[in-house]
Amino acid sequence: xxxxxxxxxxSGCLGSICAAIVGLPGISFVFEALRKxxxxxxxxxxxxxxxxxxxxxxxxxxxxxxxxxAWTVHPDxxxxxxxxxxxxxxxxxxxxxxxxxxxxxxxxxxxxCAVQHDAKENRFLCPCHRAIFGLDGERITAKKGDQQNPxxxxxxxxxxxxxxxxxxxxxxxEVTYQKFEQGLTKKVLKA
Numbered sequence: 001x002x003x004x005x006x007x008x009x010x011s012g013c014l015g016s017i018c019a020a021i022v023g024l025p026g027i028s029f030v031f032e033a034l035r036k037x038x039x040x041x042x043x044x045x046x047x048x049x050x051x052x053x054x055x056x057x058x059x060x061x062x063x064x065x066x067x068x069x070a071w072t073v074h075p076d077x078x079x080x081x082x083x084x085x086x087x088x089x090x091x092x093x094x095x096x097x098x099x100x101x102x103x104x105x106x107x108x109x110x111x112x113c114a115v116q117h118d119a120k121e122n123r124f125l126c127p128c129h130r131a132i133f134g135l136d137g138e139r140i141t142a143k144k145g146d147q148q149n150p151x152x153x154x155x156x157x158x159x160x161x162x163x164x165x166x167x168x169x170x171x172x173x174e175v176t177y178q179k180f181e182q183g184l185t186k187k188v189l190k191a
Contacts, residue, residue: 030070043079043177050162050171053086053101058117058124058135060084060106063177081106082158082175083117083124085135103160103175104137110151112182124155152185 047061063080066073085102104124108115113128123140124133129150132140137155142148159176179190 044174045177046163046172046174047082047103048084048173050086050101050173053084053173055086055088056135057122058083058085060117061175063175080177080179081114082177083115083155084160084173084175101160101162101173102135102137103158103173105156105158105178105180107156107179107182108151109153109156109180109182109184109187115155126151152183153187156180156187 043063043065045063045065047063048059053059061082061084062078063082064076065079066075067077067079068074083104083106085104087100087102104115106115107113108126108128108131110126110129110131113126115124115126115131115133117123118125123135124137125131126133130147131149131151132142133151133155134140137157139149139151139154156178158178161174163172163174164170165172181188181190
């Protein structure tokens, strides 16, 4: 081997090592910022006053929060949408009937289209592939001759609770928003 060839190989290796030492922290910084942007996480928000929710009707509400795009933070953006369905129960809580609130992700578990409310039939409908869900979020199976429901599972139920505002004494619905993988038979949080 010639001396010139050996020096080219050694200088190429040293240059690669120096580039890796300088470049790897920068690359990991960029990938970390991108990974944080795609993470679903949990986001708890007050979304609606209880008195604004009619019993047995679906109401769509946006989930507002800050979104980070690499290094830029976008405050007060719509991060997702939730369907709220209020149902009264027989039990009494003081003078008021106790209300149970169902909060469903407005993202179809089939392929991620936006689920809409069919007011005529009072049910949920995905316009992309005609998946049908009841107000309880469960899949509705097709009648004879109709297209089969393509959704692999029911609508994604989110955690919700009623909270009383200390200043106004109004009762609010608080929802913990999460994103789930589509196309799976079980709910799996997006990574």
